[in-house]
Amino acid sequence: MHEILIGRDLSDQKKYGMKGTGYIAKHIVGQKNEAHVTTPVKIDLARPHIIGLFGKRGQGKSYSMGNIVEEMMLLPEDIKKNIGVIVIDTMGIYWSMKTPNEKDAELLTEWGLKPRGFDVKVTVPKGLTKIYNDDAIPFDATFSMKPSTLGTDDWALSFNLELDSEMGILLQKVMRQMRDKGNYTIDEIIENIKKEEGSDVAKDGLINRYLVAQEWGIFSDDGSSIHDIIKPGQATILDVSHFSQASGGWSVKSLVVGLLARHILNARIKARRMEESESMEGTSKGGHMPITWMLIDEAHQFLPREGMTAASLPLLQWVKIGREPGVSLLLATQMPNKLHQEAISQCDLVISHRLTSSKDIDSLSQIMQSYLKYGISDYFDNLPRVKGAAIILDDNSERLYPIRMRPRMSWHAGGSPIAIKE
Numbered sequence: 001m002h003e004i005l006i007g008r009d010l011s012d013q014k015k016y017g018m019k020g021t022g023y024i025a026k027h028i029v030g031q032k033n034e035a036h037v038t039t040p041v042k043i044d045l046a047r048p049h050i051i052g053l054f055g056k057r058g059q060g061k062s063y064s065m066g067n068i069v070e071e072m073m074l075l076p077e078d079i080k081k082n083i084g085v086i087v088i089d090t091m092g093i094y095w096s097m098k099t100p101n102e103k104d105a106e107l108l109t110e111w112g113l114k115p116r117g118f119d120v121k122v123t124v125p126k127g128l129t130k131i132y133n134d135d136a137i138p139f140d141a142t143f144s145m146k147p148s149t150l151g152t153d154d155w156a157l158s159f160n161l162e163l164d165s166e167m168g169i170l171l172q173k174v175m176r177q178m179r180d181k182g183n184y185t186i187d188e189i190i191e192n193i194k195k196e197e198g199s200d201v202a203k204d205g206l207i208n209r210y211l212v213a214q215e216w217g218i219f220s221d222d223g224s225s226i227h228d229i230i231k232p233g234q235a236t237i238l239d240v241s242h243f244s245q246a247s248g249g250w251s252v253k254s255l256v257v258g259l260l261a262r263h264i265l266n267a268r269i270k271a272r273r274m275e276e277s278e279s280m281e282g283t284s285k286g287g288h289m290p291i292t293w294m295l296i297d298e299a300h301q302f303l304p305r306e307g308m309t310a311a312s313l314p315l316l317q318w319v320k321i322g323r324e325p326g327v328s329l330l331l332a333t334q335m336p337n338k339l340h341q342e343a344i345s346q347c348d349l350v351i352s353h354r355l356t357s358s359k360d361i362d363s364l365s366q367i368m369q370s371y372l373k374y375g376i377s378d379y380f381d382n383l384p385r386v387k388g389a390a391i392i393l394d395d396n397s398e399r400l401y402p403i404r405m406r407p408r409m410s411w412h413a414g415g416s417p418i419a420i421k422e
């Protein structure tokens with residue numbers, strides 16, 4: 001059967017055909033009520049991409065993100081072993097991917113698919129396991145980080161401190177001293193703040209922030225290895241949802257994402273050098289950090305258009321230089337207009353469910369205007385009113401397709417609740 005392939009250029013199409021692609025959707029032909037689904041749409045998962053996944057509330061972003069993770073897990077072993085996946089789960093909804101989607105069994109049959117669960121690795125903050133145990137949410141691993149892996153800017157951004165404020169200056173002084181120590185704990189940082197010269201207000205203020213940081217549940221003396229979080233063929237679901245209950249929830253989430261992004265990129269740059277020299281020598285030692293995909297829900301919170309978070313610079317690095325070392329991003333948001341301009345303009349693939357705000361539609365129009373026959377809003381207007389309907393903009397082929405995302409094989413825990421029980 002004829003298939004549409006997005007995200008793969010012609011030379012790769014010739015060389016690899018449909019290898020290393022995932023079945024995510026069907027093409028929609030006809031408009032509004034007349035519309036029906038036809039040709040399968042497959043997405044390239046073998047090369048690095050920056051994918052924007054947009055759509056207003058409840059249109060299917062988180063659901064579609066799960067589809068893409070499923071397809072990564074369904075890749076044949078020889079391809080999958082070269083890829084590592086991490087999902088930044090801001091709502092705590094992806095643990096349900098382990099369970100088959102029996103509730104949509106009928107719909108799946110229509111699409112020639114069956115319900116099935118996936119062996120994703122649900123990873124939660126080390127200090128917050130009690131919450132998961134109390135809520136009976138299963139998890140497979142915990143993560144934590146060493147306080148010494150954070151630089152002055154990381155702390156300042158997570159504490160929402162201006163570096164030239166009194167507290168900010170104190171922070172810089174203390175961090176300069178800590179740097180010589182190598183590995184250190186938050187208690188040791190606090191001890192050093194006490195010894196430092198400065199007003200009591202600034203010292204108490206900074207100590208207080210560190211005491212709060214200890215409650216985030218992400219710090220430990222040993223810290224997780226990035227090689228446990230990103231493993232060949234593994235999809236890690238990193239649940240950051242419980243930080244919303246901690247003070248400054250989004251800054252903690254950004255701190256975690258920023259540090260991971262930085263470590264993964266560095267490890268991939270190193271791995272790429274080794275891969276190159278192995279391929280020159282004709283050897284393959286393996287054991288390197290795999291090509292990595294990071295999928296981020298609510299991405300505008302991490303990489304906002306205005307202002308900075310602790311994740312902004314590391315993610316912008318992915319966006320700017322990630323192609324060569326092989327790191328890919330999927331950025332999902334309700335509000336593309338609130339996402340950093342650079343991230344929007346570097347998207348080579350956009351999957352957008354319906355958008356209605358003119359600002360959001362305009363931010364899309366800027367990307368791939370040149371080859372569109374009509375304004376983007378016309379394409380949205382013509383979509384049928386079904387869940388999962390979207391348009392795909394493919395910069396590789398310079399084409400736009402109306403599509404419907406396929407139903408999920410694994411359970412989606414993110415739908416809205418209804419008061420009527422069946």
Ligand SMILES: Nc1ncnc2c1ncn2[C@@H]1O[C@H](COP(=O)(O)OP(=O)(O)OP(=O)(O)O)[C@@H](O)[C@H]1O
Nearest residue numbers: 057058059060061062063387388405406407414415
């Ligand atoms: N492709 C699809 N096929 C069938 N149903 C779908 C599809 N996509 C989404 N849905 C339905 O729509 C509901 C809402 O989707 P989802 O949770 O992904 O919304 P969202 O865009 O992430 O919303 P929010 O912005 O509020 O996070 C899902 O629970 C599911 O029932």
Ligand SMILES: [Mg+2]
Nearest residue numbers: 061062063414
């Ligand atoms: Mg969502």
